[in-house]
C-alpha cells in the first residue's frame with residue numbers, strides 16, 4: 001500500500017500511473033538560454049537595438065541635416081516640405097558651411113517624421129523694402145519673425161499680408177532705444193537707406209549708428225550673459241568704399257570716404273557700425289555677420305526716396321523726363337532684391353563673419369540704366385541732365401569672389417529680367433494708390 005499511488009480524480013486520470021521521466025524536449029536548452037539572456041542580459045539587447053536603429057537611420061536617411069543655432073536654446077530642424085535654399089546649395093551648406101555652428105553636428109540626420117523647429121528671428125527695419133522681402137522668406141521657411149520698425153521709411157503695407165499669422169509679430173520701436181528680446185538671430189536693417197532720407201536728419205542718422213550700441217546691448221543682453229547666443233547680422237553698404245580708388249571693390253579695400261561731406265552721416269555711420277559690430281565680436285564674443293550691400297532694387301521700394309532706379313521707373317511711368325545727375329557716366333551695379341535676400345540668409349547661416357560684398361557685378365552707367373528703363377517702360381521717355389550731387393561716387397562695382405567662394409552665392413536676376421517685376425509693382429502703386437507721393441525729383445545715383 002505504501003508504495004501505491006492514491007488517485008482521487010478518476011474521471012480524467014488513468015486508474016493506475018506508473019512514473020516515467022518527462023520526455024526531453026529538443027528545444028528546451030534553447031528556450032532556457034533565451035530565458036537566461038532575456039532575464040540577465042537585458043542591457044545587451046537594448047544596446048544591440050540602439051546600434052541597429054542607428055545603422056538604419058544612417059544608411060537610409062529620410063530628412064536633411066539639422067541646423068542648430070549656435071549655443072541656442074532652440075534646436076532646429078529643416079522642414080522637409082519647405083526648401084530653404086536650392087537643393088544644390090542646401091547640400092553644400094549642410095556639409096561645408098555649417099561646420100562652424102556651435103555644437104551642431106552638421107552631418108547628423110533627422111529620423112523620419114521629426115520636423116525642423118523654426119527659429120525666432122528679429123528683423124529690424126523689417127517693414128522696409130529689403131526687410132519685408134527677407135521677412136517673407138523667413139516666414140515661408142517656418143521661422144517666427146519679430147519685426148522692429150519705427151516706420152520712418154517703411155510701411156505697414158509691406159508686411160500686412162502676415163498679420164494674423166501666429167509666427168509674425170510687429171513692434172513699432174526706434175532701434176536707438178534698447179529693447180530686450182530673446183531670439184536666435186538678429187538681422188539689423190533699420191536705417192534710412194536713401195540719400196533723401198539719411199540727409200533729412202543727418203545728426204540723427206549718425207547718432208543712430210553710434211547708438212547702435214544700445215541696440216546691440218539691448219538685443220544681445222541675453223547673449224552676452226551666454227543665455228541665448230543670438231547671431232547678429234549687420235547690413236552695411238558699398239558706401240563704406242566712398243568714391244573708390246580701387247575698381248572693382250574688394251572687401252579688403254578700406255575705402256576713400258569724405259568724413260565731413262553731406263553723405264558722411266551715412267558712409268561714416270555704417271563704417272562706425274562695422275567697427276562696433278567687430279568690437280562686440282572681439283571683446284564680448286558676440287556672433288556677428290557683416291554684409292556690404294550694393295545698389296538693390298525691386299518691388300516695395302519707396303517711390304519717393306530718390307534712389308536712381310526707383311526714380312527713373314516712377315518718372316517713366318508718370319511720363320516725366322528721367323533726371324540724370326552729372327554727365328550720366330558714373331557707374332553703378334544693380335542687384336534684384338531676391339538675390340540680396342538669398343545672400344543675406346546664406347551669410348547668416350554660414351560660418352564666415354565677413355564682411356561680404358553682396359551685389360550684382362553687372363556695371364551700368366546712369367545713361368545705360370536710363371536706356372534700359374526706356375526699353376522696359378517708355379521708349380519715348382526723355383532724359384534731362386541736372387548738376388551732380390556732392391560726393392557722388394564715380395564708379396561702383398562689387399568684386400564678389402569672396403561671396404562666391406565662401407557662401408556659394410552669386411546673383412541670378414539680370415537688370416532686364418528684374419526691372420519689369422519692379423515696374424508692375426510701381427505701376428500698381430502709382431496709379432492705384434494715391435497716397436504715394438509724386439515728387440521724385442531729388443535723385444542721386446545711389
Ligand SMILES: NC(=O)c1ccc[n+]([C@@H]2O[C@H](COP(=O)([O-])OP(=O)(O)OC[C@H]3O[C@@H](n4cnc5c(N)ncnc54)[C@H](O)[C@@H]3O)[C@@H](O)[C@H]2O)c1
Nearest residue numbers: 125127128129130150151152153154174175190191193296
Ligand atoms: N537697398 C539698397 O540698395 C541698400 C544698399 C546698401 C545698404 N542697404 C542697407 O540695407 C538696409 C535696408 O535698406 P532698404 O533699402 O530696405 O531701406 P528702407 O528705407 O526701405 O528700410 C529701412 C527700414 O528701417 C526702418 N528704420 C529706419 N530707422 C529706424 C529706426 N531708428 N528704428 C526702427 N526702424 C527704423 C524704416 O522705417 C524702414 O522700414 C539698410 O540698413 C540700408 O542701409 C540697402
